[in-house]
Amino acid sequence: GIQVEQSPPDLILQEGANSTLRCNFSDSVNNLQWFHQNPWGQLINLFYIPSGTKQNGRLSATTVATERYSLLYISSSQTTDSGVYFCAVGRKTGANNLFFGTGTRLTVIP
């Protein structure tokens, strides 16, 4: 499979602070998604971003496919941003199977 490494593994922020989460992967991909797993365990789609840059409110993401990494930016963090952020990637060939990293656990304190 594809190796996916996420950093940092844990992050504690004061409310209002900004952060950058990183995802490195070991092979060419045609699918890259960022998810937020909330404290109730639900996986929320944040971005589908196999390449380029996207923004959605306080969140934005950039994927540089040729260099095999993606970044998730969170600005002006809020306590509701707490949870685990997962990066998942899929190969250029074959079915749309996803390989997940082990996640970044974000805790935002008031």
Add this chain to the structure above:
Amino acid sequence: NAGVTQTPKFQVLKTGQSMTLQCAQDMNHEYMSWYRQDPGMGLRLIHYSVGAGITDQGEVPNGYNVSRSTTEDFPLRLLSAAPSQTSVYFCASSYSGQGGTEAFFGQGTRLTVV
């Protein structure tokens, strides 16, 4: 907008019992898959299907069975539950194709085997 629906949300089984986790999607997606999530880890692929009548194994298929008789449904069967199958199970669906498409996940089933 139901999306991907999993039932049940919680289940406790005794070792050796069998059960079926249900997954249904209403987006007419060809591709469906099952993942398991263990503490402190990302999700790992169990089985997947690229269309009705077609299934294949993922990374951790042992102890699980699947079938795909319709586009909408993709049940996961545990034939003889073991404590090692205690996990949270997620079902996902997406359009198929090598172009890569966005996957959507159900809300998960938390399974405990005692």
